Amino acid sequence: MTSRLRAPLAALVALLIGGEFAARGGDALTDVGSWLVAYLLPFLVIELLRARRRLLDAEVFMLGAAAGLLVDGVYAKTLQEGGFVLGVDGLGALFALFDRGMVAVLALHVVDALLPRREDAPSPGLPERIAAGTIASGAVVVYLFRTITSRYRYERALGATWLLADLLFAGAAAALIRRALARAAEGEEPERDAWVWALAGLCVWLPGYWAIARVADGWSGFVVGFLSFLWSVFTGFLGWRLWMERAYVDHEPRRASPFALGVAAWRLVAAFAIVAWFGSASDNTAAAGAFQVFVDLPTRFVFAWLFLASRLSV
Numbered sequence: 001m002t003s004r005l006r007a008p009l010a011a012l013v014a015l016l017i018g019g020e021f022a023a024r025g026g027d028a029l030t031d032v033g034s035w036l037v038a039y040l041l042p043f044l045v046i047e048l049l050r051a052r053r054r055l056l057d058a059e060v061f062m063l064g065a066a067a068g069l070l071v072d073g074v075y076a077k078t079l080q081e082g083g084f085v086l087g088v089d090g091l092g093a094l095f096a097l098f099d100r101g102m103v104a105v106l107a108l109h110v111v112d113a114l115l116p117r118r119e120d121a122p123s124p125g126l127p128e129r130i131a132a133g134t135i136a137s138g139a140v141v142v143y144l145f146r147t148i149t150s151r152y153r154y155e156r157a158l159g160a161t162w163l164l165a166d167l168l169f170a171g172a173a174a175a176l177i178r179r180a181l182a183r184a185a186e187g188e189e190p191e192r193d194a195w196v197w198a199l200a201g202l203c204v205w206l207p208g209y210w211a212i213a214r215v216a217d218g219w220s221g222f223v224v225g226f227l228s229f230l231w232s233v234f235t236g237f238l239g240w241r242l243w244m245e246r247a248y249v250d251h252e253p254r255r256a257s258p259f260a261l262g263v264a265a266w267r268l269v270a271a272f273a274i275v276a277w278f279g280s281a282s283d284n285t286a287a288a289g290a291f292q293v294f295v296d297l298p299t300r301f302v303f304a305w306l307f308l309a310s311r312l313s314v
Helices: 002-017 020-024 032-050 057-075 090-114 126-148 151-156 162-185 194-215 221-244 258-278 285-309
Strands: none
Touching: 002 020, 002 032, 002 090, 002 126, 002 258, 020 258, 020 285, 032 057, 032 090, 032 126, 057 090, 057 126, 057 162, 090 194, 090 258, 090 285, 126 151, 194 221, 194 285, 221 285, 258 285
């Protein structure tokens, strides 16, 4: 029975640590429809796929990232807005890739620490397939209704290229899913893909650069430039060290990694603290800044190091 709780528990953990609570406040905890589509459905699919093939943290990262593109890019369209080229928030999509993948890995790692997988546990079966199919069908109906009634275009101020943007997000998600399944079919676990390294580097370096610009607002340009240079050298050196030592990584997955659990706990506690102090990011821009500096920057940094320098059980 406990094996059937893995997907719902992972979906709950992902909601709490994913940043949506900080963005929307208490509304995120009561929006059942959004939780079903954005969180429960991806973890149901991951558990169903896991029953048929090997899925490790790298594959879970890619599947979580793909789900993020489908949910945020196509279904909710939070990555689309009329002011962007082709209506696509390209930089936001890159961060959504990393964050959704990170949250998926962390959520399943937390659940694995609470409910260790057992060899004799029953595999997900008909109930999970029915639940996943029902939620996916409901999401398609909602998508079609909002499209036909032009609600998406009205809410996001989208132009005539919205269908192209949908196809781009769907195509990128399909490519990620194919890559994850291709990795899972290999006899031995391959190294991390090169694009994952590049994505992790960008998602660690850029928030730090933004944090320096935010904190040093009003300082001289030389000081800001010098601090940015130091940050770039520091992150570049760490990335180079990780890349050079990638062949010596222990491929045995770590169970209940204190660093991974600490990252998840920090994202949870800090999000609640920020909402309690500033309110939700949708109502107060200071909350968004605080979340970027105190949550996004440190947790992306630590997770990138963990993900590239070790393997996490999921």
